[in-house]
Amino acid sequence: MTLLQLHEPGETPLPHEGDQALAVGIDLGTTNSVVAISAHSKPEVLRDADGNGLVPSVVAYTDAGPVVGSAAQARIVDAPETVIFSVKRLMGRGAADVKALAGTLPYKLDAAQGGMVRLLIGEKRLTPVEVSAEILRAVKAQAEQHLGREVTKAVVTVPAYFDDAARLATKDAAKLAGLEVLRLVNEPTAAALAYGLDQAAEGIYAVYDLGGGTFDISILRLEKGVFQVLATGGDASLGGDDFDHAIAEHWLADRKSELGSEPITSGEAKQTLKSARAAKEALTSRDAGDFPVMLRGKTTLHRLTRAELDRLIQPWVDKTIAICRQVVSDARLDLSEIQGVVLVGGSTRVPQVRRAVETFFGKTPLSDIDPDEVVALGAALQAEALTSGSETLLLDVLPLSLGIETMGGLVEKIVDRNTPIPVAKAQEFTTYQDGQAAMLVHVVQGERETVAECRSLARFVLAGIPPMTAGAARIRVTFQVDADGLLTVSASEKTTGIEQRVEVKPSYGLSEEEMARMLEESLEHGREDMERRLLIENRVEGQRVLLALRSALAADASMLDAGEADRIEKARQGLARAIEGDDRDRIKAAVEALEDVARPFAERRMDRAIRAGLAGHSIDEFKGDPGGCLAPDPEEEKS
Amino acid sequence: MRLRGVLPRLTTPNACWSCRGPVPAAEPFCPTCKAVQPPGQADHFSRLGFARTFDLDPKLVERRYFELQRKLHPDRFATRSPKERAVSQAQATSLNEAYETLMDPLRRAAYLLKLSGIETIGDGKTVADPALLMEAMEMREALAEARTPAEVDSVVSGARRDAEAATAQLSRDFASEDLEAAKKTTLRLTYLDKLIDDARARRLNVA
Ligand SMILES: [Zn+2]
Numbered sequence: 009m010t011l012l013q014l015h016e017p018g019e020t021p022l023p024h025e026g027d028q029a030l031a032v033g034i035d036l037g038t039t040n041s042v043v044a045i046s047a048h049s050k051p052e053v054l055r056d057a058d059g060n061g062l063v064p065s066v067v068a069y070t071d072a073g074p075v076v077g078s079a080a081q082a083r084i085v086d087a088p089e090t091v092i093f094s095v096k097r098l099m100g101r102g103a104a105d106v107k108a109l110a111g112t113l114p115y116k117l118d119a120a121q122g123g124m125v126r127l128l129i130g131e132k133r134l135t136p137v138e139v140s141a142e143i144l145r146a147v148k149a150q151a152e153q154h155l156g157r158e159v160t161k162a163v164v165t166v167p168a169y170f171d172d173a174a175r176l177a178t179k180d181a182a183k184l185a186g187l188e189v190l191r192l193v194n195e196p197t198a199a200a201l202a203y204g205l206d207q208a209a210e211g212i213y214a215v216y217d218l219g220g221g222t223f224d225i226s227i228l229r230l231e232k233g234v235f236q237v238l239a240t241g242g243d244a245s246l247g248g249d250d251f252d253h254a255i256a257e258h259w260l261a262d263r264k265s266e267l268g269s270e271p272i273t274s275g276e277a278k279q280t281l282k283s284a285r286a287a288k289e290a291l292t293s294r295d296a297g298d299f300p301v302m303l304r305g306k307t308t309l310h311r312l313t314r315a316e317l318d319r320l321i322q323p324w325v326d327k328t329i330a331i332c333r334q335v336v337s338d339a340r341l342d343l344s345e346i347q348g349v350v351l352v353g354g355s356t357r358v359p360q361v362r363r364a365v366e367t368f369f370g371k372t373p374l375s376d377i378d379p380d381e382v383v384a385l386g387a388a389l390q391a392e393a394l395t396s397g398s399e400t401l402l403l404d405v406l407p408l409s410l411g412i413e414t415m416g417g418l419v420e421k422i423v424d425r426n427t428p429i430p431v432a433k434a435q436e437f438t439t440y441q442d443g444q445a446a447m448l449v450h451v452v453q454g455e456r457e458t459v460a461e462c463r464s465l466a467r468f469v470l471a472g473i474p475p476m477t478a479g480a481a482r483i484r485v486t487f488q489v490d491a492d493g494l495l496t497v498s499a500s501e502k503t504t505g506i507e508q509r510v511e512v513k514p515s516y517g518l519s520e521e522e523m524a525r526m527l528e529e530s531l532e533h534g535r536e537d538m539e540r541r542l543l544i545e546n547r548v549e550g551q552r553v554l555l556a557l558r559s560a561l562a563a564d565a566s567m568l569d570a571g572e573a574d575r576i577e578k579a580r581q582g583l584a585r586a587i588e589g590d591d592r593d594r595i596k597a598a599v600e601a602l603e604d605v606a607r608p609f610a611e612r613r614m615d616r617a618i619r620a621g622l623a624g625h626s627i628d629e630f631k632g633d634p635g636g637c638l639a640p641d642p643e644e645e646k647s
Numbered sequence: 648m649r650l651r652g653v654l655p656r657l658t659t660p661n662a663c664w665s666c667r668g669p670v671p672a673a674e675p676f677c678p679t680c681k682a683v684q685p686p687g688q689a690d691h692f693s694r695l696g697f698a699r700t701f702d703l704d705p706k707l708v709e710r711r712y713f714e715l716q717r718k719l720h721p722d723r724f725a726t727r728s729p730k731e732r733a734v735s736q737a738q739a740t741s742l743n744e745a746y747e748t749l750m751d752p753l754r755r756a757a758y759l760l761k762l763s764g765i766e767t768i769g770d771g772k773t774v775a776d777p778a779l780l781m782e783a784m785e786m787r788e789a790l791a792e793a794r795t796p797a798e799v800d801s802v803v804s805g806a807r808r809d810a811e812a813a814t815a816q817l818s819r820d821f822a823s824e825d826l827e828a829a830k831k832t833t834l835r836l837t838y839l840d841k842l843i844d845d846a847r848a849r850r851l852n853v854a
Contacts, residue, residue, distance in 0.1 A: 190725045234713050330851075337847050394725035401717050428743040430721065430736050490736055491721045548728055556666035559680035563668065610667030617660045617669030 031161035031190055031395045032151050033198070033387025036144065036178065038096040038220030038247060039354060041065050042384035043147045045155065046392040049205060051385040054154040062380055063150065065220075066093040067142045069129045076146035084282055088275030089116075090129055094249055095143075097221040098125050098136040099181075100173030100516045105245065114277050124177070124516045137181045137518060138526065144185035162187045163391040165383050167222035168194035169242030169407050171453045172465050172495045173516040179492070180518060184526055190394045192492040195219070196226035197237060197404055198386030199352040202377055204230045205389060205400070211347035212238070214336075216365050216373070217383075218328060219353035221247040225332050227339045227346065236403040239339035239426045241331050246324060248288070248355035254320040255284035259301050259310045266304065276303055287312050292357045318360045325364045332368055338426055343370060351375040352382055404429055410487055410495060413450035413459045422487050425455065429493060434486040436502070443475045449485060451497060464515035470499050546592040550583055553599050557606060560613065567612050572605075579605045661687065664730070675719055675738060683719065683731055686738045691745035691758060701759060701821035705750055712746040752814045753840050756821075756833045763826055767833045776831060783838045790846055796853050803846045810839040 033051070035042045040062035044053045053061040060078075068080035068091045075083070084091050092115065098106065103117050103125045118126035118133055127134045144164075151159045164187075166178050175192055182189045196215035203209055210230050217224040224242040228235055259280065260272070272280075280301055287299040296313040336343060349369045355361060356379050365373050377385065393400055406429050411421040423433045439447065447470045454462030473481050482502035489495050518526070527538075557580060561568075568576070579602040586598040660669035665682035673689045676682065692699045695711045717723075719738040724731050748754045757767045786806065793799045813836040820829035 191722065333851055337851055340847075390722075394722055397723075399717070401713065401720060402722065403716065403720075428747065430740045431743055432737075432740045488740070491739070545729075552665065552728055556663075556680040556682065560666040560668050563679045607667070610662070613668045614660070614662055 030155070030157065030159060031163065031391035032148075032159055033163045033165070033384050033389070033391045034144065034147055034182075034187075035165045035195070035198075035381075035384035035387060036096065036140065036147075036181075037065055037354075037383075038094050038222060038249065039065060040220075040380060041143055041147050042381055043151045044381070044384040044388035045151070046385075046388035049389065049392070049398075051202065051388040051392075053381050053384060054151045056150055056153075061384075063143070063147055064093075065096065065143050066091060067095070067139050068092075069132060069134075074142045076142055084278050088278045091278065092127060092129065092134075092139050093278075094221055095136045095139040097245055097249065098127075099140065100171065100175070100177040101125055101136070102516055114274050114281070116274070124173075124518065135518065135522075137177050137184065140178070140181035141184035144182055144187060148185055148187060160186065160188055161190055161391070161395070163191050163193055163198075163387045163394065164189050165195045165198050165387045166192050166493075167217075167219070167242060167244055168196050168224040168226050168237075168240040168404075169222065169244045170493075171244065171408055171463050172410075172493070173463070174244065175493055176517055179494070180523060183523075189492075190391060192494075193387055193390050193402070194224070194226065194237070194240070194404055194407075194493070195222075195383045196224045196240065196352060197228065197235065197402055198384075198390065199350060199377075199382045200226070200228045200230065200235055200386070201389050201400065201402065202382045202386035203350055203374070204235060206377060209348070212341065212345055214332070214346050214349040214369060215352055216328070216332065216349055216356065217242075217352035218355040218361060219247050220355065221245065221249045223247055223328050223331065225328070225335050227335060227341065233400045234403065235400065237405045238341070239335050240405055240407050241335035241338065242407070243327065243331060246327060247353075248285075248358075250324050251288050251317075251321045251355065251358065252281050252284040254324070255287055255312065255317065256280045258312075258316075258320055259284070259299075260303075262310060263301065263303055263308065266306075272303065288317065288358065291317050292359060314359070317358075321358070321360060325361055328361075329364055329368050332365075343368075346371075349373045350382075352379050354380050404491070404493070406431065406489055406493060408453045408463075409455055410451070410453050410465075410489070411462070412485065413452060417459045419452055419454075419457055419459055419462055422485075423489060429489050430491050432486060432488045434484050437483045437485060438479045439473060439476065439481045439483075440478055442478050444478070444481070445473050445475065446471045447473065447483060449497075449499070451495070465495070466497075466515055466517070468497070470501075473501055474503075476503070543590060543592045543595075546595040547587050550587045550595050550599055553602060554580065554583060554587075557602065560606075560610070564609075564613050567616070568609060572609060575605050576602070576609070661685075664734070675715070683724065683734050683738065685734055686741035689741075690762065691748045694741060694745045695749060697749070699759065699762065701752075701756060701818055703749055703755065708746065708749050712742060715742050752817065753833065753836045756817050756829060756836065759821065760826060760830055760833060765826055765830055767830055767837070776834070779831070779835055779838070782835075783842075786838070786842050790842060790849065793846075793849070794853065796850060799846055799850045799853055803843060803850070806839050806842045806846065810836060810843065813839060 032054070033044045033046070042053060042061055042063070044051050046052070055061045063077045064081050066077065066080040068075045068083040068087070070083070070090060080091060102123065106115065106117060106125060116128040118128055124135055127139070148159055162182065164178060164182050166175055170178070179189050179192060196217045199215050199217060200213060212227065212229050215224070215226045215228065222242065222244050223246040224240065226240040227238045229238055283299050283301055287297060290297045291312065291314050296311065298309040298311050300307050301310055336346070346369060349365060349371055351362065351365065351373045356375065362373060390402065392398065405426045406423055407425060409421045409425045410423040411419040414420045422435050423431055437447070448467060449470060450459065450467045451465045452459055452462040453465055456462050470483060473483070480503065483499060484502050485497065485499045487495060487497055557576070583595070583598040583602050586595045660671050661684065662668070663670045663677040663680060663682060663684065666677060666680035668677065668679040670677050670684050673687060673693060675684055677684060690699070695708060695715070697703060716739060719735055719742060721732055721735045721739055724735040748758050760767050790799070790802050793802050813832055816832045817829060817836070820832055
């Protein structure tokens with residue numbers, strides 16, 4: 009969540025810097041990550057030299073530095089304590105969210121720390137953001153190797169059900185990896201895009217997306233290039249990982265007697281989970297198998313049948329179907345109105361899952377496009393659309409309601425779930441004590457009625473409220489959610505018009521200082537890089553001013569006074585020269601100089617238009633009030 | 648006299664933020680330099696190109712909304728300057744609000760009344776009509792007593808029929824410019840919609 013910031017300097021896309029059209033789509037998955045690129049609406053997965061498109065989302069921290077993918081996976085046997093997998097489940101989360109196996113956490117955690125969880129690997133103390141950045145670096149490198157050129161822009165997908173903290177963490181991870189995120193796209197929406205364009209589908213479709221660690225169900229309407237999400241739901245910590253845990257717990261129960269009261273080690277936990285995953289995958293095509301479990305240095309084989317597996321995972325499958333029912337209801341649809349259901353995510357390969365989906369929707373689910381790759385393909389299509397233009401339109405919604413804490417730990421909802429984004433909503437609050445000078449605002453996300461059952465996003469203090477009697481102050485808090493599903497909160501006191509000072513304490517995010525430090529450490533030339541971006545930003549702004557002036561002159565050059573044309577031309581050349589150079593202060597000064605000298609001309613153009621407007625209308629045309637509109641005027645917001 | 652403050656805003660063109668030239672009110676792009684413009688204060692009807700009327704064709708509302716979002720959605724400005732992206736976000740935000748308001752008969756009615764200075768939500772007088780109150784209580788009771796999916800469904804279909812009738816009534820109320828009647832009907836539709844929502848939630852629990 010961002011507070012009172014319209015954009016951070018040095019982070020803007022760079023439209024006119026050479027050939028920047030190249031942007032990839034990245035599915036940053038719990039189990040695997042995939043990168044794809046699209047040209048002429050034909051997306052393609054970028055594979056490694058062996059033809060593998062899936063990069064295991066596993067990171068090993070070796071003495072020689074971090075290793076990602078199958079190389080990292082291989083180290084689970086020899087050095088399990090250095091290996092991190094399923095880190096996506098920890099994005100924007102706290103230590104309490106880490107899932108234990110037989111009472112043992114797969115990682116050592118920094119216990120002292122509140123907020124976002126910190127993993128301890130040897131001497132290192134890592135945030136999930138840094139670990140995810142390693143995965144993104146590896147994926148970026150794979151794309152660069154394939155394309156033979158640098159890749160700096162991406163559309164990155166996130167589970168539709170990711171809350172604000174997890175979305176922001178994903179964006180931060182990309183930033184650390186040197187990728188500019190053009191857009192965060194929801195995974196089911198990306199999948200629908202790939203399907204819709206590939207199969208020319210029209211009508212209402214459900215996308216059932218069960219990945220390694222997250223579950224999403226989205227219902228979309230596809231019509232003439234518009235992909236409109238009607239409703240979405242899910243569980244950000246329900247996925248194939250849970251199946252693995254259920255199998256592993258089942259085996260560990262078999263060997264309980266040997267284990268006694270001594271808990272298993274985190275290495276044993278990781279290896280058992282790895283074996284459980286292999287069993288789950290094997291049983292998609294076989295009816296039974298024997299799988300190894302190594303504990304206390306002794307390996308035993310455990311038999312698992314398809315029927316047993318089905319029984320073990322049933323509770324989670326049932327949970328996904330209950331969520332499907334809720335979302336169909338939220339979309340105000342009957343099941344019969346849904347034309348098809350698309351399967352996405354590796355966990356939809358489990359036969360029991362397919363059966364459950366088919367039974368609930370009463371239709372054979374579609375899986376024509378590889379469920380492991382479809383999200384990345386959709387992301388690549390969107391990356392192409394954002395950089396090269398497109399006729400398709402993605403209209404998404406807010407997955408989880410946003411609200412603030414009120415008296416008694418209750419939540420007052422400000423933006424309801426399934427509201428189309430971008431959206432802005434404002435609410436007024438007041439003081440409850442005479443002379444109250446400050447007010448604590450606690451922002452939460454979720455559907456439950458109490459703060460304790462929702463996810464805390466941030467706390468901030470509105471200070472400097474002028475002294476008034478209780479209930480007299482009118483504090484307007486505005487929630488703005490952008491097209492990435494990210495929230496910005498701003499606040500102002502209405503009776504005095506005083507803009508409030510805001511102090512932020514993100515509940516599960518990184519502080520700005522932490523992020524700045526990480527950026528500096530992560531980029532070899534962190535500071536120069538930032539400087540370069542700021543320079544480019546100023547050049548882009550300068551070019552915009554030149555273009556705008558050229559248009560204005562083309563339209564109304566006859567309105568120039570004597571000598572004015574020369575003055576403007578001189579200032580114009582000054583700016584054009586400044587843009588060629590590397591001094592951003594000079595560019596800024598040249599922009600201001602040009603705007604100053606062109607101002608009288610702009611004013612004359614306005615005056616003429618106003619006179620023409622007044623002459624051409626009668627007063628009757630303008631009766632009535634203008635409507636209420638909550639959208640903030642960015643012009644005002646900036647000042 | 649209600650023209651105070653309104654006349655200059657609607658007749659005066661706005662100054663383009665980019666080239667500073669004149670932009671006719673409610674025009675989303677500058678005619679001179681083509682830069683996207685802030686959404687301004689247009690009401691939801693004029694934003695989507697409709698007259699202020701209750702009788703709108705939802706298909707047409709949708710078509711206009713899609714047409715405008717195609718031009719104004721932030722996805723069209725992903726590689727542009729921060730300022731242009733911020734302006735396009737404000738435009739898309741206003742379009743979403745207009746779309747949500749006009750697509751739903753209840754919200755559309757409440758908004759039309761609000762434009763005429765009549766508040767229907769949170770004015771503290773929403774339960775003044777004893778007949779309406781009685782009807783609402785009876786509907787609540789029927790829902791509370793529904794134990795099986797079929798019983799819940801029957802409450803829902805009854806409420807849906809009533810909601811459709813109320814919507815038709817609203818159309819007549821607005822056509823005859825009887826705003827007091829429209830306000831009453833709007834309140835009734837508020838209860839019915841709430842009941843249908845609650846019934847939908849209950850349906851999930853009894854299923
Ligand atoms: Zn302009």
